[in-house]
Amino acid sequence: DADVTQTPRNRITKTGKRIMLECSQTKGHDRMYWYRQDPGLGLRLIYYSFDVKDINKGEISDGYSVSRQAQAKFSLSLESAIPNQTALYFCATSDLQGSTDTQYFGPGTRLTVL
Amino acid sequence: KQEVTQIPAALSVPEGENLVLNCSFTDSAIYNLQWFRQDPGKGLTSLLLIQSSQREQTSGRLNASLDKSSGRSTLYIAASQPGDSATYLCAVRVSGYALNFGKGTSLLVTP
Numbered sequence: 251d252a253d254v255t256q257t258p259r260n261r262i263t264k265t266g267k268r269i270m271l272e273c274s275q276t277k278g279h280d281r282m283y284w285y286r287q288d289p290g291l292g293l294r295l296i297y298y299s300f301d302v303k304d305i306n307k308g309e310i311s312d313g314y315s316v317s318r319q320a321q322a323k324f325s326l327s328l329e330s331a332i333p334n335q336t337a338l339y340f341c342a343t344s345d346l347q348g349s350t351d352t353q354y355f356g357p358g359t360r361l362t363v364l
Numbered sequence: 365k366q367e368v369t370q371i372p373a374a375l376s377v378p379e380g381e382n383l384v385l386n387c388s389f390t391d392s393a394i395y396n397l398q399w400f401r402q403d404p405g406k407g408l409t410s411l412l413l414i415q416s417s418q419r420e421q422t423s424g425r426l427n428a429s430l431d432k433s434s435g436r437s438t439l440y441i442a443a444s445q446p447g448d449s450a451t452y453l454c455a456v457r458v459s460g461y462a463l464n465f466g467k468g469t470s471l472l473v474t475p
Contacts, residue, residue, distance in 0.1 A: 352410050
């Protein structure tokens with residue numbers, strides 16, 4: 251089984267709809283991240299969380315919110331989706347206790363907002 | 365703001381060739397640098413991580429070097445294979461939480 255899973259893998263929605271993307275991990279890591287990837291722009295950080303009680307904005311948090319329901323679960327919400335939020339979204343985890351802090355990525359969610 | 369640049373943006377080589385992918389970054393005050401591989405429809409797979417105090421890391425046919433003072437890293441792939449075809453991403457960790465990514469090099473290895 252994959253260590254970092256994301257649901258759904260693909261989603262098409264309409265402008266103004268509320269959307270939630272979910273991420274679960276079995277790696278036991280403390281840190282979790284949400285990135286979006288756009289063609290020609292690379293990956294950019296939306297939100298990150300060091301533990302259940304610690305959530306922080308990243309580079310492009312406007313229009314997004316997150317919830318860390320448990321150490322293993324980190325959800326990303328788009329309260330009112332707009333077309334320029336069409337992108338590939340990745341969840342990642344890393345180990346706060348580890349010396350290397352390697353980030354491990356989920357398979358991604360492709361979101362299309364019409 | 366840390367800027368990460370990868371050159372070339374795309375590369376096509378015949379099978380068996382050795383090749384080098386380049387990554388440069390503007391702020392030398394980094395914690396580490398990580399190379400990832402991304403396959404279509406899949407997530408990112410970490411290939412190598414180099415700490416700021418290290419000069420290189422090796423894994424199988426892959427060797428990554430880091431010259432922090434000049435803001436450069438290279439990923440060397442020996443004896444390339446068609447299965448190496450993917451997009452390769454370079455990312456630097458500047459502070460305690462996030463990675464700054466380059467836009468990637470799309471590699472095609474032809475049989």
